[in-house]
Amino acid sequence: MTVESPLTALLQEDRAHLVHPLHDAADHQPPIVFVRGQGAILTDADGNEYIDGLSCLWNVNVGHGRRELAEVAAAQMEQLAFVTNYAGATSEPAIKLAARLIGLAYSNMRAVYFTTSGAESNESAFKTARFYWKVHGRPDKVTFISRVHGYHGVTMAAASATGMAAYHKMFAPLVPNFIQVPPPYPYRWADYSGGATDGDVGLEAADVVEQAILREGPETVAAVIAEPVMGAGGVIVPPASYFPRLREICDRYDVLLVADEVITGFCRTGAWFALERWGVQPDIVSFAKGVTSAYLPLGGIMLSDRVHAAILDAPADLKFTHAATYSGHPTCCAVALRNIDILEQEGLAARTAVMGRRLLDGLETLREHQAVGDVRGLGMMCGVELVEDRTTRAPAIGLGGKVAAEARQRGLFIRNRGGVGGAYPIGDTLCVAPPLITSEAEIDRLVAIMHDAIHAAAAAS
Numbered sequence: 001m002t003v004e005s006p007l008t009a010l011l012q013e014d015r016a017h018l019v020h021p022l023h024d025a026a027d028h029q030p031p032i033v034f035v036r037g038q039g040a041i042l043t044d045a046d047g048n049e050y051i052d053g054l055s056c057l058w059n060v061n062v063g064h065g066r067r068e069l070a071e072v073a074a075a076q077m078e079q080l081a082f083v084t085n086y087a088g089a090t091s092e093p094a095i096k097l098a099a100r101l102i103g104l105a106y107s108n109m110r111a112v113y114f115t116t117s118g119a120e121s122n123e124s125a126f127k128t129a130r131f132y133w134k135v136h137g138r139p140d141k142v143t144f145i146s147r148v149h150g151y152h153g154v155t156m157a158a159a160s161a162t163g164m165a166a167y168h169k170m171f172a173p174l175v176p177n178f179i180q181v182p183p184p185y186p187y188r189w190a191d192y193s194g195g196a197t198d199g200d201v202g203l204e205a206a207d208v209v210e211q212a213i214l215r216e217g218p219e220t221v222a223a224v225i226a227e228p229v230m231g232a233g234g235v236i237v238p239p240a241s242y243f244p245r246l247r248e249i250c251d252r253y254d255v256l257l258v259a260d261e262v263i264t265g266f267c268r269t270g271a272w273f274a275l276e277r278w279g280v281q282p283d284i285v286s287f288a289k290g291v292t293s294a295y296l297p298l299g300g301i302m303l304s305d306r307v308h309a310a311i312l313d314a315p316a317d318l319k320f321t322h323a324a325t326y327s328g329h330p331t332c333c334a335v336a337l338r339n340i341d342i343l344e345q346e347g348l349a350a351r352t353a354v355m356g357r358r359l360l361d362g363l364e365t366l367r368e369h370q371a372v373g374d375v376r377g378l379g380m381m382c383g384v385e386l387v388e389d390r391t392t393r394a395p396a397i398g399l400g401g402k403v404a405a406e407a408r409q410r411g412l413f414i415r416n417r418g419g420v421g422g423a424y425p426i427g428d429t430l431c432v433a434p435p436l437i438t439s440e441a442e443i444d445r446l447v448a449i450m451h452d453a454i455h456a457a458a459a460a461s
């Protein structure tokens with residue numbers, strides 16, 4: 001009789017009972033059972049070590065194994081497991097975290113509503129934008145404009161704002177009043193703009209948003225939602241001209257600007273919040289992920305003065321009837337406060353700007369491989385786009401998954417954004433966003449593994 005190892009038995013149960021996000025039996029082979037993390041290193045059940053090349057899901061900003069975050073969670077749980085934050089009740093961690101966030105964010109921000117995920121943050125942003133216009137006597141402003149390749153989460157409205165067809169196909173019909181425009185994507189803008197371009201992709205891509213607002217009718221548009229740097233869609237970094245022009249356009253037509261900073265917040269791009277880099281202030285900020293460095297789930301929206309005022313001043317028959325059980329969960333908020341201490345004390349915004357440069361410079365050397373079409377990034381958030389042909393920029397589709405698999409075998413865990421053809425093509429893009437504390441030696445090793453993995457995958461194709 002053969003005796004199954006505990007690991008084999010565990011994986012049988014995984015197959016039998018666990019539905020994974022993006023469930024795909026082939027993609028799940030072979031699954032890695034991760035058991036431990038320390039700093040930027042993950043360890044699996046067989047003792048193999050991997051550089052955590054995506055901070056798990058762009059969220060373990062301060063790295064793994066921070067005992068003080070576990071301690072603060074335990075202390076809060078012992079003191080008060082949970083309390084509602086519904087009007088009429090409150091708790092110290094939620095109050096303190098809201099105040100702390102407002103001190104760190106754009107100077108026009110005034111108040112925070114807490115959620116437990118990025119998708120729920122975006123749902124809250126959409127509802128708050130509609131609420132704002134209704135309070136202002138403009139109930140027809142209900143439409144949202146987002147960008148092709150944007151990712152905003154799994155819930156129906158967030159999925160409707162998401163500009164990745166694969167996330168729509170099996171779940172349609174989507175929520176009405178969500179429309180998408182092409183993103184500021186320098187590498188492929190000539191195609192995306194129909195060939196006409198004078199070279200300032202940032203201005204031209206912002207003007208496409210203006211055209212959409214005019215086409216829809218400004219009196220019907222509630223908000224534009226945009227990731228400062230598009231993450232899951234392929235790490236698309238906008239030219240510096242894009243967001244300042246987009247802000248002007250939103251102001252011109254009375255349209256709110258929602259910054260989806262679920263990835264870019266909490267120092268990921270080398271600033272506390274990414275639009276700081278271009279001197280732009282949004283009206284609503286969605287955040288999640290890095291607020292707790294993933295030690296517990298927490299998200300939220302930050303509201304500017306005027307949006308907050310709409311909630312405060314709303315007449316009795318127009319109340320903000322938006323709520324969730326775990327809004328302001330005390331343990332999550334306590335962990336977030338300690339996580340922010342770490343980000344501050346270790347100077348991780350400034351460090352990320354420097355180490356992000358080292359990472360991007362290293363990844364730039366991948367251009368020596370014929371399959372690499374573009375390398376881009378901001379802070380610790382980089383993408384390596386693969387092509388079939390460098391001259392035509394025909395997207396590579398399938399190679400990225402093989403590179404990620406080769407990288408895994410060599411001790412680097414990264415994700416591939418699968419490429420697509422069609423009207424808005426993008427090649428397989430390897431997403432690289434290690435924890436903000438990753439050492440110089442680890443960054444250099446990550447780059448070296450990427451070289452080997454691309455070489456091996458291309459040679460086998």
Ligand SMILES: Cc1ncc(COP(=O)(O)O)c(C=O)c1O
Nearest residue numbers: 117118119151152153260262263
């Ligand atoms: C920019 C952005 N917004 C929203 C989300 C959704 O966040 P969550 O998965 O926590 O709902 C994500 C997740 O990756 C994201 O990258």
